[in-house]
Amino acid sequence: MIAIASDHGGLETKEEIKAFLQSAGHSLADLGTNNSDSVDYPDFGIDLSRRVASGEFEKGILVCGTGIGMSIVANKVPGIRAALVGDIFSARMSKEHNNANVLVIGGRVTGKGLAIELVRTWLEAKFEGGRHQKRLDKITDLENKD
Ligand code: RB5
Secondary structure (H helix, E strand, C coil), X not given: CEEEEECHHXXXXXXHHHHHHHHCCCCEEECCCCCCCCCXXXXXXXXXXXXXXXXXXXXXXXXXXXXXXXXXXXXXXXXXXXXXXXXXXXHHHHHHCCCCCEEEEECXXXXXXXXXXXXXXXXXXXXXXXHHHHHHHHHHHHHHHC
């Protein structure tokens, strides 16, 4: 199951992505925010990231204004590989090479149509493993040592 969350800066884009995922038949959990009141993106980023890292959700999508705050906070959670993307090539590579388990989009910098294509591309891509797994193992080692 896919989890999705945003702050107020990413709310409209989150709703667009949600509608796309639902119409494509994905099971989805919306972890908020659900109105335009100003909120703190770490609250939503930490909650979703911890729940992906624990295995409660298979993967997650985070949206804030630029995507920067959400990507910073998500990558603080051990086990999370969050990729902030704004182009299709990076969305594909984030899965094929980095096995990103959280996709991050900037709702104020990425058009709604592109946001949906980024999500579609990331979901359809497959992790290539091999030499890329070895590199991810080094990141896991870092998490376990520090
Ligand atoms: C909220 O105004 C904004 O700072 C937030 O959505 C995000 O862009 C932070 O990185």
